[in-house]
Each structure stands twice: as C-alpha cells, then as structure tokens.
Amino acid sequence: MRRVQLGFAIFAMFSTIAIGNPTVQDPTKPLATHNTVPGAAELAKAVYEASMAAEKYVVDCEQAVAKKGGVAIQAKMLAKWKATVNQGIREAERLQIMGEPAAVDILLRNHDLTVRLNYLYVAHNTTPAGQVVGRKALMQFQRQAAAKQKECEKVSAMAALQPEVAEAAADKLSMELDTLVHFVGLQERGPYLPPYYAARAAADAVMTKKRIATARQKFQEAIQANLPDPVALTSWANAAASQLKSTGKATVEGQGDVAGPQVLEELIRRWGVGHGGLQRVQGLRWALRWHSTGSNGYEDSGSVNGDDPTYSEAIAWTDTVLAAMAGLIGADAESIQPAKVAVHHQQYLKQTASMARMGDARKVQTKGNEALAVLLAKNSVYETNVKTYDAATKDLITFQTRWLKDAVSNIPQDFPNADGVVRDRSRAIGGMAGLYAEDPNAPMQATLFHPAHKTMMAIAPKLVGPKVGTSDVLRISPTSKTSAVKFMGRTYATVLAVTIPEPDLQSIKLNLLVDESHPPLSISTAKAIDSVLLGHYSAIGGTIVSAQIEAMITRFVTMSDGMAIVVPRGTVTGSSTDHSMLNQMAVRIDIDPSWVQHDLGIYRIPGK
C-alpha cells in the first residue's frame, strides 16, 4: 500500500492537472484515485485531462454560438470532441471496474458534455454548411462501407486471442465512427452501424471479463495484505509474555531485548497498523461490492448483504490486542523487582491512557486496571500511594465530568453538529448541484449526483463560514500541527492543534497533584493530562474555513495508519450494504477552533 501511495505522489508531481480532490480553493481539482489496480491512476489522469479539454471546447463553442449561431461551429472540431467525450465514457467504464470512484465523476462530466454537444450538433447540422457536412459524411459511409466491414470483422476475430489489441482497434473504429455519424440522420446512418457495434461488443465482452478478473484479484490481494491477523498477534504476544515472565525482558524485532513497557509499545504500534489495515480493507470491500451489485450487469462476486464482515473483524482485532496487553502486563508483574514497579506502572499508565483515547475507553480502562492491579501488588508502599492518589483525585474528576456534560449539552445552540451543518448546506436544492438529496428524509449519504467540480462550486460558498461543533478530536501525532475529528456520518474534520496556555496547564496539574517529577497515577488522570498536553479533545467548536469532497472508497483505501484515528479503534465506518459505494462521498472540513474541551474543562481561545 505504501509503495502505491509513493508511486502516486511521484506521478502527481509530473501531472499537468492538479490531482487531489475538489476543494473550496480549487473546486476543479479532479477526484483522487486509489490505484489498487495498476494503471488506474494514469488512465484516470488521461481521461480527466481529455474531458477537461472537451469541456473547455464546449464552453467556448457555446459562447460563440450564443453570439453568431450555428455557423460559428467548425464541424471537424465538433466531431473531434464528440469522439473524445465518447472515448472518455468508455474509459470511465473501465475505471469503474477497477473500483475507482473517479469513474463516476468522469461519467457524470462526460454525460453532461454529451448533452451539451448534442445541442451544438443540432445548431450545426441545421445550418446550410452543416447540411453539406452531413451529405459528405453519408457519402463517406457509403464509400468505405465494404472496407470497414472487413476491418470490423477482423477486430471481432482478434478479440478472443488478442483482446487488448482488439480493444484498441475497436476504440479507433469507434472514434472514427463518432467523427462522422452525428452529422448523419438516424435513419440514414442505420445500415452502416452493425459492423462497428459487433466489433465493439466482441472486444468489450472479453476485455470486461478480463478486467473484472484482474480487479478482483488485485482487490483480494490488497485485502489480504491489509487484514490484520489476530492469531499471529496472539502467538507473538504469548511468546513475548513468556519471555517477560522468565527474564523480565522480551525480544522485539529491531530493538533487541526490551522491558515490558517497550513490548507494550510494540503491541500498540501493531494495533495501529492493524486498525489502519482494517480501514483500508473496508474501502477495498466497498469497491469490490460494485462488482456484486445487480445494477451494473456483471455477475455476482459474492454478496455482502447483511453483516459487515470488517466490523466483526475490527472488534476481534481490538479484543485480541486488549487481551495481549493484559497478558504482557501480567507477565511483567510476575518477574518484576519491587523497586521497578513504580517506573513500569507509570509507563503502562501513559500507554493505557493513550489506548483508552483511541478506542473503547471503558474496555481499555477496565482491562488495564485489572492488569495493573497485579503489578501494583508487587510493591505495597507504592500500591498505597496509587490507591491514595486515586481516592484524592476521583471526586474531582467526577465533578468535572458532570460539569462538562452540562457544558456540552449547552453547546449545540451556538455550535451545531458539524455533520448536520454540512448536510444542510450541501443539499441539492432547487436544481442546484449538491451531495445530499433535497428531501431531508432521504438516506443521509453524500452522493455524487453531479460532476464533482460542479458540486463543489455550488456548495463551497455555503460550506465556508458557519460555526460548528464536533466531538472526539485526536492529535494525529504528538508533533503534528493538526488534529483530526472522527467521522460523523460522511463528514470528518481537521483542526489546527491548539496549545493551552501555561498558567491553565499549571492549575490543571495542581488539581491532579502532578508535576515534573510526579506523574499521574491513574488511567483517567493520565488520560486527562494527555488530553491537555497533546491536544486530544473530547469536543471542539469553531468556524469552517475550508472544505474538500472526497470519495469514500478512495478515502478509506488510501487511509494512512496515522490518519486512521478518524475511526475509533475497534470499529470501522459503516455503510449501507444495499448498493454500490462507488458514488458515495465524504466531506472533509477544516475547522478554525474557537474553543476546545479537554477532559477537565473548556478552553476558550482568546479573540475567537
């Protein structure tokens, strides 16, 4: 997967069109590709470039026609772009088989261009010059009929053994046909078409099957490469645990023999890689599903209706990790020297606190506390300290948590839920392009109904500016300048990380009886300190400053392990299982924060 992304980045550098996704700043950027099937990115780029050029021609031509009428149209150019657009449609259909959502966008673009070109043909064909062109085109059909018949038959014959060559030849024939056929009336052109259609059908029949087989194979390979293996993880953790039990150290690849907390760190790393993998698998399965939905006319490749398999795999993966965590800490406790209990306990607390932040906090905290109790029992003086600390801080946290609950229930008035705001502002209302159906009762799924760039141009002015609130903000990494907000429906967000001023930090530390040499001694306080220091917030409110639309499939298939924090560990983003995800979109918003809510309070950013 990494190599694919690197390849894509290099490719994007040399591209003449800006690959990315449509943004508020540049709505014309085409949809990104995930390139799971090699060649898809290049194909998408070429087709996007062609359809953008075709659109430019159409716009210019429409303006000229508006001024001068049909005489402004040059037949040769019209035919050239018509052929380009139709070739674009064929290539987009190939991209669709490759599971690329960009295909949907290209199809929508080219269908739009088809309609507009048809108007231009009508304008042209009704002029005297146009009628001359029509007569000449018909004569050409008649003249070359026998030769073309032979050529078409040759393509049909090649299809079985040399399908790629046949397809290229069929494409050439189709484009030749397109340059002539639209100047000729429907009835007059009729007799000349069957050989072309036969060649087209023969080449497509073989190539479509071949493309489907290749795509499925590539998708299955990618799924296998990304799907975490709970059995392997358990046996790795068991081996490490038995080493810890006997020697207090375990071998970690690339690190040599390390102590318990370093082994847990490795487990946390593996947890993250597996979680990232599961998100990519979810995207890959969505892409594969397109092959199994009836509407596209291809045979069923195994329906995924009903339970979402990735969902149960995600639960199993996190459960396995938590069991391994308990096993490692328990094993360390067996061999540990009493003098080392405090150091290990404090490291484990920091780690379990960060685990609780990323996933099912309750489960992590319960499992973590159970395991840590065994470790604590090895040093009764320290254990007393920890119990005293817990008693001395837990009421404070209870009151703060209740206060925050009140605070959060008051927020929605000023900072309504971001997903709701994005939905309301990106509806397709009154014929305007949009991502959500006008009917508020329609399924809450952002869908590409119109070309992505037109959709973005229509919704961008509405998306920027409103105040929104959202929950669960995690810093992407301790050094990262941005935090990410988990998926809510089809919306997710990034936020510039906020630094809480030193005096506030000091009073929080004072409350939690923490200073440089005295770290927190419970998971919940360690989590609270992390929340403040690292910028993991339970909620934020702010203004939408930018937005981008992305395809769900591409977003998930190309999800980096770091970015996968937008989905809580132990889960995957769900989807309706009854239709293709190829046209399903996500909206990423960038929020300029006005306030952030950490575990112990709300920090209002001055001037916001």
Next chain:
Amino acid sequence: MNPFSFFCVGRIALSQSGLANTVILNTLLLFCSLLPCGFTACSKEKMDEMVSSVKQQAQTVAEQAKAIAASPALAEIVPATGRSEVQMPTPLSTNAAYFRLYSFEDGRPGVVQFTSYDPEKGPNAYPALLVRANTVATSVSAVAGQTLMGRVFLQAASGSPVLMTPEGALVDVDIAPLNPEIKTINASIGSVTLYDAKGQASTASGIIVEGVQP
C-alpha cells in the same frame, strides 16, 4: 479506677449520640459530681456505689442526647456525623460531612477534601459538596489552623447543574484549629462565586463544613 474515666465514657456517649447544649450542661454536672471523689480518697464501697450511680446517669444522659439529636432543629446544628452548610439564596445543608487528608510517600503534594458525602461512595448523595485544597502538610494537626487555597464543587440534586469555582481561581479555605472536644475538622469559606456550565454565576455568602475524620 480513675473516676476521670467515667467522664470519658460520658463524653464518648455524648459525642456518639449528638452534642447539644443541654447535653453538654448535663455532662458538666456529671463531671462536677465526680470531682470530689476524684481528688479525695474514697472507700471501695463508696466508689462502687458512685460508679453504678454514674453509669445510670450516663445512660440517662445518653438517652437524653439521643432524643435531642432526633429533633431536627438540633440535629442540624451539630450532629456527630459532621455537617455542611452553604449559605445561598436557597441555603443547602447536610447532616453529614467528612474530612480526608491524602498525603503521599513520593513527595507529591497532598490534598485535603471536605465532603458532604461519604468519600468511599463518591458524590452520589445530594446536595453534594466538595471543598478541595492542596497542602504539603502530612498530618491533620499540621493542616489545622491553616488557610489553604482550594476549589469548591457543588451539586444541589441529582441531575441539577454542577457549580464550581473556575480552574485557577482558588479561594481561601480556613481550617479551624483542632479542638479536642469535638471529633470534626472544621473549615469555612467566605463569600465565593460558583459557575455552572453555562457560565451563570451563583454567590454563596459562606460555606461551613464540619467533617468527620475516618
């Protein structure tokens, strides 16, 4: 047997059944009745007689104290379970309060907590009041008589908004000097502004907590 031990029995009985002014008066009378014998030599018979008489009196006093404590007005004043009082437009009070000093072996600053609820059970009895202040003291006697800087948390009823002093805005918590006559550690706070999550301020003109030690 030292007759002063009877005094002690009386004190314990009293403090357990609730101290009221009348009870204190009775105790003093009992104390005075014992004095002559305490400072003079008594015969064994005389002593036994006095013991049984005092025992009876003590029982009567204990019963009296129980009866008095049961009357609500007096129970609110000084129940032996401690008490708390928040002077607000709608005053809040509890007939129980607790004091805890948490100190650490690792040199970490400690904390004192006065609560209106049983700290073992957490703030789940209402009104729930927590007065919390950091301290470097490691013994109750070192905390007593000091003014600490702390925070106040208050929730009048289950589901009602939590009021608190803001993070970083510490208030003076005056801890009374130790009084060997009473079992509670007492703290008082002057006028204090508490805020709910909407930012709405409420003023308490005073807070008193008489917390029982474990």
